[in-house]
Amino acid sequence: xxxxxxxxxxxxxxxxxxxxxxxxxxxxxxxxxxxxxxxxxxxxxxxxxxxxxxxxxxxxxxxxxxxxxxxxxxxxxxxxxxxxxxxxxxxxxxxxxxxxxxxxxxxxxxxxxx
Amino acid sequence: xxxxxxxxxxxxxxxxxxxxxxxxxxxxxxxxxxxxxxxxxxxxxxxxxxxxxxxxxxxxxxxxxxxxxxxxxxxxxxxxxxxxxxxxxxxxxxxxxxxxxxxxxxxxxxxxxxxxxx
Numbered sequence: 001x002x003x004x005x006x007x008x009x010x011x012x013x014x015x016x017x018x019x020x021x022x023x024x025x026x027x028x029x030x031x032x033x034x035x036x037x038x039x040x041x042x043x044x045x046x047x048x049x050x051x052x053x054x055x056x057x058x059x060x061x062x063x064x065x066x067x068x069x070x071x072x073x074x075x076x077x078x079x080x081x082x083x084x085x086x087x088x089x090x091x092x093x094x095x096x097x098x099x100x101x102x103x104x105x106x107x108x109x110x111x112x113x114x
Numbered sequence: 115x116x117x118x119x120x121x122x123x124x125x126x127x128x129x130x131x132x133x134x135x136x137x138x139x140x141x142x143x144x145x146x147x148x149x150x151x152x153x154x155x156x157x158x159x160x161x162x163x164x165x166x167x168x169x170x171x172x173x174x175x176x177x178x179x180x181x182x183x184x185x186x187x188x189x190x191x192x193x194x195x196x197x198x199x200x201x202x203x204x205x206x207x208x209x210x211x212x213x214x215x216x217x218x219x220x221x222x223x224x225x226x227x228x229x230x231x232x
Contacts, residue, residue: 045219105159
């Protein structure tokens with residue numbers, strides 16, 4: 001089973017709202033990732049959690065806040081977003097470690113910021 | 115920084131024919147991994163095939179195969195007997211050696227939109 005689930009599928013929020021995206025995997029993976037994908041563009045890495053250690057793409061604004069409550073769950077907390085943050089947010093997971101580490105992606109959350 | 119280049123924004127092929135998608139990359143590492151992912155309009159990113167740089171043998175998965183030329187930093191994808199379900203955006207992706215951090219993320223090319231003509 002290589003399933004990564006993401007909720008919600010779609011999210012519309014105003015610039016003053018606070019919302020969260022959720023990602024879950026039950027493959028025993030120890031690395032989880034958030035990517036942002038604008039229309040007709042490739043995904044861009046935002047955050048990596050590897051063995052509960054967070055690594056941040058320094059270009060990601062602080063209005064995005066990741067959280068990894070346990071090795072199966074990954075959240076992305078959103079606050080005071082801008083319309084340009086509207087995009088598809090993809091979660092991925094992988095085994096982690098010194099192996100051929102294939103990332104498996106969830107279906108994504110389509111975010112619209114009004 | 116590593117870069118991945120896909121020079122074909124769009125490709126079209128007749129059903130049952132063979133098509134090759136190009137990918138080149140730039141890295142100073144000797145140990146790395148390369149992937150082809152497929153993203154249909156339904157948007158789920160699906161792994162097509164993967165290659166470890168230290169392996170000289172080209173990877174093959176059913177109708178999908180790669181031509182990995184390490185010295186030339188080239189990683190092309192060949193799709194044989196194209197089917198309507200192969201229509202999608204194809205992304206070439208690079209991952210460097212394990213770091214336990216941000217470098218473990220994938221660097222993607224801009225993608226090639228593959229159209230299958232019935």
